[in-house]
Amino acid sequence: MTYELGTGAQPAQNQAVGKPVELGVLSNLVTTYLHLVLTAAETTLDRRMRDHVLGPGKGKLSSLSVIANNPGISQVELARLFGRNRSTQFRIIRDLEKRGVVRSEVDPTERRRHNIHLTPLGEQLSSELDVIIGLLDEQVFSVLSESEYKSFLESLKKLCSFNVDGFDQLWTTSNRYSPHTA
Template sequence: MPARQPVAIDAAKEGVKLGRLDDFLGFRLRRVQNSLSGNFAQAIASYGLRSGEFTTLALVAANPGISQNELAREVGLDKSVMVLIVDDLEKREWAFRGRSKTDRRRHSLSITPAGQAELDAMFAALERTEGIVEQGFSRAELNLLHELLDRMHALCIDAAA
């Protein structure tokens, strides 16, 4: 396997100056997120998913019995939007709602076998699209990046509380 070479981008050489945006994490994160999610959306366009459905299905698979409220909070979506997403996942027969065994007032969500099969196929597409970018980093760099992003997320949650 060839050694990974860091890719240095100088926005000024590309004709674009970031100006004051150069100092803000949110801008840099959004720029990367837009690129990665755009590539992934293109790779799974045939599914005709609305925004947030892949993430919701993946979180339901990882957290059987999760509530819609917990999902909305984790994904950062309004509860009413989450209802629409879960409705669509149910129509596709990829997920289903049930009553929580611990709190009858709340719905618990689970993935169906068909939903798991589709999710596996979408994760394969995600691995291909992100793999192109990940090749520019070592495993240690990726682990550090994940750790830092998780820490940033926790700080954002704490700041909102």
């Protein structure tokens, strides 16, 4: 089966030939469907956040949630946690500062480190945003039973604990997936 990105699993059509788009090997990969689900969720979230004080844009809610639970976390730590490059995370934090929800302080012991804290407005919005995130998660995964959801979540947590370095190591040491084998 094929899906059109960002439309809530609508069949995609190849307009040139009038047939469904074939994904080839992608149709049998979990990462393809994780990407489709994530993209659909982000599109929905952006629509919902259009009129919110934060506005649309990737990375804001996740960054705020982590900052709320880890006052003083650095921009570099946030970037590393979410697999973002530093400049992307910097833009997210700068946008949140402009909107008055976070403040960045230079670390007194390491001048290159910027510690991020919620402002009073950020603290006020934090619980509201947790509800928005929870409702989105509930909507996205409403097709799963409670036990399926818990099992899926535990599987994803297990995969996340095997970080990017672990994947890189497998890629370069495995005969099957090594880019160095013909």
